[in-house]
Amino acid sequence: MPVKPDNIESALQEARSFPPPEGFVAHTRLDSAALEALRREASADHLGFWARMAWEQLQWQRPFTVVLDEADAPNYRWFTDGQLNVSHNCLDVHLAQRGDKVAILFEGEPGDVRRITYRELHAEVCRFANALVALGVTAGDRVVIYLPMVPEAVVAMHACARIGAVHSVVFGGFAHHSLRERIEDAGAKVVITADGGHRGGSVVELKAAVDKAIDGDACPSVQRVVVLRRSGRAVPMVPERDLWWHELTAAHSAECAPVWVDAEHPLFLLYTSGSTGKPKGIQHASAGYLLGAKLTSQWVFDLRDDDVFWCTADVGWVTGHSYVAYGPLSAGATIVMYEGAPTIPDAGRFWKICQTHGVTIFYTAPTALRALMKLGDEIPARYDLSKIRLLGSVGEPINPEAWMWYHRVIGQQRCPIVDTWWQTETGAIMIAPLPGAVATKPGSCTLPLPGIDAAIVNDNGDEVTAPDAGGYLVIRKPWPSMLRTIWRNNDRYLAAYWEKFQNRFYVAGDSAHRDRDGYYWIMGRIDDVLKVSGHRLGTMEIESALVAHPRVAEAAVVGRQHDIKGESVFAYVVCKGARPTGDTSALVQELRDWVAEQLGPIARPDDIRFTDNLPKTRSGKIMRRLLRAVARGEPITQDVSTLENPAIVEQLRGPDTQS
Numbered sequence: 001m002p003v004k005p006d007n008i009e010s011a012l013q014e015a016r017s018f019p020p021p022e023g024f025v026a027h028t029r030l031d032s033a034a035l036e037a038l039r040r041e042a043s044a045d046h047l048g049f050w051a052r053m054a055w056e057q058l059q060w061q062r063p064f065t066v067v068l069d070e071a072d073a074p075n076y077r078w079f080t081d082g083q084l085n086v087s088h089n090c091l092d093v094h095l096a097q098r099g100d101k102v103a104i105l106f107e108g109e110p111g112d113v114r115r116i117t118y119r120e121l122h123a124e125v126c127r128f129a130n131a132l133v134a135l136g137v138t139a140g141d142r143v144v145i146y147l148p149m150v151p152e153a154v155v156a157m158h159a160c161a162r163i164g165a166v167h168s169v170v171f172g173g174f175a176h177h178s179l180r181e182r183i184e185d186a187g188a189k190v191v192i193t194a195d196g197g198h199r200g201g202s203v204v205e206l207k208a209a210v211d212k213a214i215d216g217d218a219c220p221s222v223q224r225v226v227v228l229r230r231s232g233r234a235v236p237m238v239p240e241r242d243l244w245w246h247e248l249t250a251a252h253s254a255e256c257a258p259v260w261v262d263a264e265h266p267l268f269l270l271y272t273s274g275s276t277g278k279p280k281g282i283q284h285a286s287a288g289y290l291l292g293a294k295l296t297s298q299w300v301f302d303l304r305d306d307d308v309f310w311c312t313a314d315v316g317w318v319t320g321h322s323y324v325a326y327g328p329l330s331a332g333a334t335i336v337m338y339e340g341a342p343t344i345p346d347a348g349r350f351w352k353i354c355q356t357h358g359v360t361i362f363y364t365a366p367t368a369l370r371a372l373m374k375l376g377d378e379i380p381a382r383y384d385l386s387k388i389r390l391l392g393s394v395g396e397p398i399n400p401e402a403w404m405w406y407h408r409v410i411g412q413q414r415c416p417i418v419d420t421w422w423q424t425e426t427g428a429i430m431i432a433p434l435p436g437a438v439a440t441k442p443g444s445c446t447l448p449l450p451g452i453d454a455a456i457v458n459d460n461g462d463e464v465t466a467p468d469a470g471g472y473l474v475i476r477k478p479w480p481s482m483l484r485t486i487w488r489n490n491d492r493y494l495a496a497y498w499e500k501f502q503n504r505f506y507v508a509g510d511s512a513h514r515d516r517d518g519y520y521w522i523m524g525r526i527d528d529v530l531k532v533s534g535h536r537l538g539t540m541e542i543e544s545a546l547v548a549h550p551r552v553a554e555a556a557v558v559g560r561q562h563d564i565k566g567e568s569v570f571a572y573v574v575c576k577g578a579r580p581t582g583d584t585s586a587l588v589q590e591l592r593d594w595v596a597e598q599l600g601p602i603a604r605p606d607d608i609r610f611t612d613n614l615p616k617t618r619s620g621k622i623m624r625r626l627l628r629a630v631a632r633g634e635p636i637t638q639d640v641s642t643l644e645n646p647a648i649v650e651q652l653r654g655p656d657t658q659s
């Protein structure tokens with residue numbers, strides 16, 4: 001049973017408030033008067049507002065006349081009779097004025113640097129798009145991209161967009177099992193990978209994982225594997241199936257006419273975890289998504305032509321889609337891409353990159369900040385961070401302590417911080433301050449953006465208006481960058497996001513409260529999804545991986561607070577035969593490695609506890625709330641009398657807590 005958000009008391013009382021710095025306001029794109037005007041316009045005429053935005057921000061090959069099609073609600077469709085191309089809107093539109101402007105400033109983990117102009121990026125995208133066409137990829141085909149954080153990842157995404165193919169980027173930190181599941185669900189025709197990427201001082205063997213994922217009968221849809229040379233390591237190439245990127249593209253022209261697609265044509269799938277079942281293929285549409293990514297890049301990051309924008313997210317996550325590959329490029333910005341880990345060769349790497357490339361806007365995750373904060377103020381103090389003018393945070397609630405450190409040490413008390421709440425499903429930032437218009441408070445993502453109708457409701461769907469009262473965070477009106485469906489599973493789309501309040505609101509799955517000023521404070525997930533280092537992990541996936549081990553009969557996974565990761569994975573495991581006792585460290589290690597091998601290192605459990613049974617209700621449901629309380633060492637408040645096996649509670653507490 002998920003925690004009812006109505007019952008969550010907000011313990012956090014934060015009184016500090018930081019108005020936008022004067023120096024910032026003087027040059028901002030949107031001051032408070034401009035923001036007010038946008039809000040008024042959007043609340044007076046929701047569709048008129050979005051139509052004007054779509055009209056002004058995007059170049060349409062065929063103009064739309066329909067703004068929103070609600071016939072099949074909550075399967076909403078935006079700008080349905082319009083046609084455009086996303087890659088054209090991010091690249092071609094800049095060639096005349098910004099052709100020689102740097103689009104991507106790339107730094108590899110070993111220290112190699114590349115500067116790619118808009119003209120060069122356009123040429124590379126066209127070449128690769130032509131190559132994909134030559135491989136038989138046509139509009140609507142799915143292409144899986146499994147690459148390190150190198151410019152070719154962005155090239156591959158835009159090449160797909162250019163020809164109307166649907167990309168599905170799989171994070172390079174996922175292992176073969178997760179990769180296989182995503183390739184199979186998407187039915188991908190082509191997989192794009194590399195001979196390896198540099199991460200944490202070693203080489204991640206991406207091609208080997210692809211080979212393992214599509215071994216034997218697995219992934220029958222895959223016809224070709226394109227391999228980028230990055231690490232220079234020797235990799236076995238399967239004749240007929242595998243092709244080198246450089247050989248493939250050499251023969252192709254640097255011109256490729258964009259394929260005009262309908263506004264609703266799917267741009268990408270991105271798999272994300274839910275609490276139950278397989279990962280969900282979140283499907284985004286072309287025009288609405290791009291509109292959200294572009295507008296929010298301009299609004300929330302206050303982008304100007306001379307900015308150097310660094311979002312540290314990997315393209316394997318939605319943040320890397322919206323604020324690396326699409327949003328800032330559509331706005332004509334210069335972006336920084338870094339391939340590797342923040343601690344290579346030492347913990348100053350992020351700040352050194354900011355100094356070297358003159359980063360002006362820096363956007364990262366609280367987990368990274370907490371890790372860097374722990375190492376002290378002296379490390380960032382060694383670098384010149386004076387060019388930075390704006391800081392951002394995303395992925396999980398940022399604790400006020402980390403916020404203040406970010407403000408003081410990285411922002412040198414000069415830079416506004418934008419704490420941005422959104423999700424893979426929302427496509428773009430939903431709740432965040434506009435840095436030149438909204439005062440910030442440490443730990444709050446502040447106010448919904450214009451055109452976003454957020455609210456907090458109780459279990460009956462009534463709006464909760466009392467200050468600081470918690471409830472479900474919902475969005476009441478459709479917005480253009482919203483997900484369209486779950487790939488090949490519209491029923492799951494309806495059940496996961498709409499059923500709870502009879503299709504009246506989009507249910508985000510987070511609980512939140514609002515303070516006296518109307519500011520939103522996100523309290524966390526209502527479902528069983530974990531946030532480990534800002535990455536969404538489904539309990540179900542980890543449980544399935546554990547149960548796939550020959551020694552394991554049953555498993556239940558919960559999250560436990562962790563200083564740096566936010567949450568860590570805590571697994572209760574029932575073994576086949578007798579419960580392991582005595583020194584179990586070898587088996588624990590084996591199971592931890594097993595999960596990492598199957599799913600990727602981010603899913604590796606920190607704790608494993610063996611038990612004879614799992615606590616279940618008489619109807620057979622695992623009592624996760626109880627397991628969570630035990631894992632966190634909290635008192636058990638729930639009624640254990642409904643347990644099938646109440647005696648199990650003592651054993652769950654583990655040997656270390658048993659007296």
Ligand code: WT7
Nearest residue numbers: 394395396397419420421422423424510522536
């Ligand atoms: C979940 C979505 C947003 C892109 C990256 C993560 C949590 C996200 C914040 C924030 C508090 C946040 C929510 C949300 N979350 N941003 N600023 N403050 N919580 O996307 O993997 O789809 O995860 O991340 O719980 O539902 P995602």
